[in-house]
């Protein structure tokens with residue numbers, strides 16, 4: 001990367017950090033807890049939001065990030081969740097979300113009736129980790145079909161997250177994957193990371209996820 005490009009990137013990131021702090025404070029003042037969800041495409045972010053509704057009375061809102069389509073916003077809205085879709089495709093197809101966009105989306109959607117706001121970030125394990133979106137907590141999903149090595153290959157995303165959901169555990173009997181190795185690799189890159197194993201499909205482990213949300217919402 002040329003020196004000029006590095007300088008421009010640094011400027012974008014420091015402006016994003018400023019907006020992120022501003023948004024976090026404004027959400028705290030409004031009593032909204034903001035969780036940023038990151039993961040590879042298909043690891044189960046939208047499914048987890050859909051099934052969370054069945055386990056809590058908390059008023060949930062979701063800001064969906066995708067390059068194209070409003071499919072995820074339609075899915076969570078059908079599950080009874082207040083939803084807003086951001087598409088980056090028409091603006092160059094960015095593979096991450098930024099704090100300013102989340103602030104604008106939250107304003108347009110309205111959060112007066114929301115206690116828990118999820119940002120479903122754009123599916124990939126690289127760019128979203130580089131941008132603070134103003135969240136109180138970052139979480140990452142890693143489905144059991146993705147392999148034990150992903151925390152080692154994409155450490156930043158796992159380091160920036162306080163919680164890792166190991167998802168789709170109902171599939172374990174059909175796979176040659178060692179869940180202990182996943183845990184071990186997670187702790188190698190982020191010793192403080194909390195880990196919850198669950199299946200949005202069968203509901204296994206969902207009570208631990210609900211407890212995590214309850215504990216954070218009480219604070």
Ligand SMILES: Nc1nc2c(ncn2[C@@H]2O[C@H](COP(=O)(O)OP(=O)(O)O)[C@@H](O)[C@H]2O)c(=O)[nH]1
Nearest residue numbers: 041042043044045046047048168170199200201
């Ligand atoms: N077996 C199983 N499939 C799941 C589970 N969670 C999600 N899926 C499936 O995985 C696919 C991708 O899920 P989705 O929630 O769209 O992932 P996202 O791209 O991270 O939002 C869908 O076909 C889901 O039905 C789970 O816990 N168990």
Ligand SMILES: [Mg+2]
Nearest residue numbers: 045046072120
């Ligand atoms: Mg999704």
